[in-house]
Amino acid sequence: MNILISTGNDGVFLSLSLGEADMEETVFDRFLDHKRIFRKDKDILRPSYIPDELPHRQDQIEQMASILATALKGDRPSNILIFGKTGTGKTASVKYLGKEMKRADKALKVSFIYMNCEVVDTQSGVLQNIGNHFIDDFSERIPFTGWATERVYNTLTQHIDNEKRVIIIVMDEIDKLVYKSGDDVLYHLAKVNDDLVNAKLSIIGISNDLKFTEFLDPRVQSRLGEEKMVFPPYNAEQLKDILNQRSILAFIDGVIDPGVIPLCAALAAQDHGDARRALDLLRVAAELAERSSDEEVTQAHVYKAKNKIELDCVIEVIKTLPTQSKLVLMSIIINEERDNNRMTTGEVYTVYKDLTRMMGVSTLTQRRVTDLISELDMLGLIHARVKSFGRGGRTKEIEASIPPTEVRRVLADDEVLDAIRNYRPPSQMTLNI
DNA sequence: TGTCCACTGGAAGGGAGGGCTT
DNA sequence: AAGCCCTCCCTTCCAGTGGACA
Numbered sequence: 001m002n003i004l005i006s007t008g009n010d011g012v013f014l015s016l017s018l019g020e021a022d023m024e025e026t027v028f029d030r031f032l033d034h035k036r037i038f039r040k041d042k043d044i045l046r047p048s049y050i051p052d053e054l055p056h057r058q059d060q061i062e063q064m065a066s067i068l069a070t071a072l073k074g075d076r077p078s079n080i081l082i083f084g085k086t087g088t089g090k091t092a093s094v095k096y097l098g099k100e101m102k103r104a105d106k107a108l109k110v111s112f113i114y115m116n117c118e119v120v121d122t123q124s125g126v127l128q129n130i131g132n133h134f135i136d137d138f139s140e141r142i143p144f145t146g147w148a149t150e151r152v153y154n155t156l157t158q159h160i161d162n163e164k165r166v167i168i169i170v171m172d173e174i175d176k177l178v179y180k181s182g183d184d185v186l187y188h189l190a191k192v193n194d195d196l197v198n199a200k201l202s203i204i205g206i207s208n209d210l211k212f213t214e215f216l217d218p219r220v221q222s223r224l225g226e227e228k229m230v231f232p233p234y235n236a237e238q239l240k241d242i243l244n245q246r247s248i249l250a251f252i253d254g255v256i257d258p259g260v261i262p263l264c265a266a267l268a269a270q271d272h273g274d275a276r277r278a279l280d281l282l283r284v285a286a287e288l289a290e291r292s293s294d295e296e297v298t299q300a301h302v303y304k305a306k307n308k309i310e311l312d313c314v315i316e317v318i319k320t321l322p323t324q325s326k327l328v329l330m331s332i333i334i335n336e337e338r339d340n341n342r343m344t345t346g347e348v349y350t351v352y353k354d355l356t357r358m359m360g361v362s363t364l365t366q367r368r369v370t371d372l373i374s375e376l377d378m379l380g381l382i383h384a385r386v387k388s389f390g391r392g393g394r395t396k397e398i399e400a401s402i403p404p405t406e407v408r409r410v411l412a413d414d415e416v417l418d419a420i421r422n423y424r425p426p427s428q429m430t431l432n433i
Numbered sequence: 434t435g436t437c438c439a440c441t442g443g444a445a446g447g448g449a450g451g452g453c454t455t
Numbered sequence: 456a457a458g459c460c461c462t463c464c465c466t467t468c469c470a471g472t473g474g475a476c477a
Contacts, residue, residue, distance in 0.1 A: 143453060149461085346439070390437090394438075394441070396441080
């Protein structure tokens with residue numbers, strides 16, 4: 001075997017070349033040399049994959065198509081607001097229509113722009129995102145920050161209005177934008193047609209929160225909700241159809257046990273008919289089967305997949321928390337380990353202050369820590385509710401929603417938290433991370 | 434019924450950081 | 456370089472709160 005080690009600016013490169021005599025077993029063989037489960041493309045089982053046909057969403061697609069068809073004639077379609085819980089096919093249906101619109105648009109006069117407002121969640125961010133779709137010259141692009149909103153808006157209208165066209169903007173998770181940055185940007189976009197001569201713009205808002213329109217200015221409310229649609233959750237039978245359709249494309253014949261798809265469908269149906277969850281369950285179950293070199297995906301793999309998905313999700317959330325949030329979470333865990341299963345904000349803050357002192361990082365105010373506790377609650381890592389203890393005052397009652405051992409296992413890998421490994425709480429215990 | 438406790442959570446504003454314009 | 460604008464993270468201030476207790 002020839003091994004070449006070379007050092008470059010970016011690090012060390014190792015290259016191996018195998019002679020014929022070296023063609024022995026490698027560490028990868030066990031994973032390559034077994035019956036395959038998947039056909040080529042695993043992405044077919046990802047929620048982002050848009051199939052050629054969306055089962056049980058034909059009515060909604062046709063209704064939307066009837067509204068959007070106007071765009072192909074050069075007129076402005078009505079704005080649409082789409083509501084429905086997670087995994088009910090809202091985004092998939094809209095993206096599918098975007099694909100179809102592209103096919104039908106022979107004159108190439110319709111622009112279909114998709115944006116997720118969880119990612120683009122500020123006023124100028126939204127305007128910048130739309131504007132830059134129509135600015136080819138990089139040097140003329142609207143910067144992420146630095147420009148006054150009015151200027152961004154003027155540049156945007158100027159660029160989109162330079163030719164006759166219809167622009168359809170899909171704002172997914174539009175409620176996140178409204179809750180975070182208010183409805184100013186929607187007001188701007190809703191009235192943009194008044195300032196346009198050549199172009200016409202309409203908006204498709206997607207939300208899983210029916211109540212968010214209550215937070216909108218009545219003028220925005222009426223303009224944005226010219227058409228409203230609700231996507232109902234899928235039932236177990238419908239989820240089965242969706243999974244069957246994808247599994248035919250994704251798996252080699254005969255590798256899926258007949259009980260697997262009904263089980264994935266049933267588990268996802270319990271979870272408010274979430275197709276995304278059903279697809280994840282099936283994909284992860286198959287991946288687990290493949291990794292353990294099993295020849296068939298069984299119900300046992302589905303149950304394992306369920307646990308894995310839940311745990312992975314929690315681990316990922318904890319890992320990506322900012323240091324201060326990790327310290328607050330750690331303070332809650334330490335309280336739990338002292339048999340204080342239901343603690344108050346004050347108790348958490350006392351431990352938190354100790355931890356920050358040990359680590360030598362700045363101590364935030366109790367007001368800020370209250371916010372961090374609420375954020376951890378929203379992430380589902382803890383459960384906090386406001387409770388009055390009479391003369392004992394009114395405060396949050398906090399408990400962790402995940403086992404302390406799991407939190408410690410994840411935080412143990414965090415070098416930043418090294419300094420608090422041997423934190424000794426004021427009472428008596430020694431805790432090891 | 435009024436008092437008191439330990440906060441909660443809204444509002445206002447400071448300051449850092451990133452980026453553009455003049 | 457100075458000035459401006461925006462976002463994000465944070466502090467400070469303070470009115471409001473639910474329920475035990477006197």
